[in-house]
Amino acid sequence: MKQTLLEVQDLSLRVGSFTLQEVSVQVHKGDYVVVVGPTGSGKTLLLEAIAGLIPLQEGRIIYDGRDITEESPESRHFGFAYQDSLLYPHLTVRENILFSAAVRGQADSPLIRQRLAELAEAMAIQPLLERRPGPLSGGERQRVSLARALLLRPSLLLLDEPLSALDPQTRAGLQKLLRKIHRDDEVTLIHVTHDFSEAIHLGTKMLLLKDGRVLQYGAPKELFSQPNSEFAARFLRVDNILSGIVQRKSRYSWFCTEKSSRLYGPLPEKVLEDWKVGIRGVLAVRAAHIRMFPEMNAGEVREGECSWPVMVIGVTFHGSYVEVACEGDDPWVIHISLAEWRSFPVARGERVWLACMLRDLHVIPCPAVIHDDR
């Protein structure tokens, strides 16, 4: 069983008019937690609270079995790399990296010197060591900032949007480096990001914050395929989100969208277990989970699929895939590969059928509104 490294228990704190409320998160040794959420949702404050930079109003932080709620940031020994690097302009790159070691009187120890040499090589910053940070590029500054955060071999590394200001190539290089650090150095990471592809690429867990509260926490794949609220589905960019109601006829339950009287197929078993018939909700389906086929093949529905007719209203090319906008009783967006489109080059105005595996239909209840008409 995985060992718990960090436990945030019912954390609440207030700064100005903003409140982080009842945040509880368990982080295992070796996790790479990515923190996502709209701007101003409290991501940075949560990192700062974990780092000990802001006092809690309520709650506890347990680290490696020890209550560290009252401990100073220095005694926590966490690494922290900021979005804007926050390097000291009057110190050289070498002095910046060695800063925390110098504060502890360890800057000249052979171990620290060796560690600096290793990090400088890993981050490819040897040529920068004697320079001041002022004229460094964004990517160089972030590499220096990471080296500084890693110098004292923290077992927990906190990263606040460390790659946000970088060009795609530099960012890809640093993502690779972070994966390597995670894999080779046995570091547990908590990384705030706005970039979903980065979150999927790096994260083993994903924490979604909204208005200072945890909305969902789990494997990134789980959040993306099974968002637990309409907000999460929209924030995580599920392409097709339709309001409707669960209905039942004999043994089968169905989701019926608001706009249409069509029934979109028997719902997955898990929906039947969790839901009462008549509850309003949203149906969330990713564009890539829907397949398209010609009207004349309408009978060719595969086992486990539901299907429905639509008309193509737009085709947009996105390099490796094609986005097809369709309109039936409801609007639908689907993504198909370029190769699929070449073998079936649909155009505006064509009638086609769409199909989706039931397991890819994700239905989210809105329990606040119960529909009476059963």
Ligand SMILES: Nc1ncnc2c1ncn2[C@@H]1O[C@H](COP(=O)(O)OP(=O)(O)OP(=O)(O)O)[C@@H](O)[C@H]1O
């Ligand atoms: N020291 C402070 N005093 C008053 N309000 C603050 C302080 N620090 C943060 N806030 C407010 O708390 C809220 C959450 O801030 P935070 O920086 O944690 O958001 P965030 O999710 O990291 O946002 P972003 O994605 O834009 O970086 C914001 O409304 C911010 O203005």
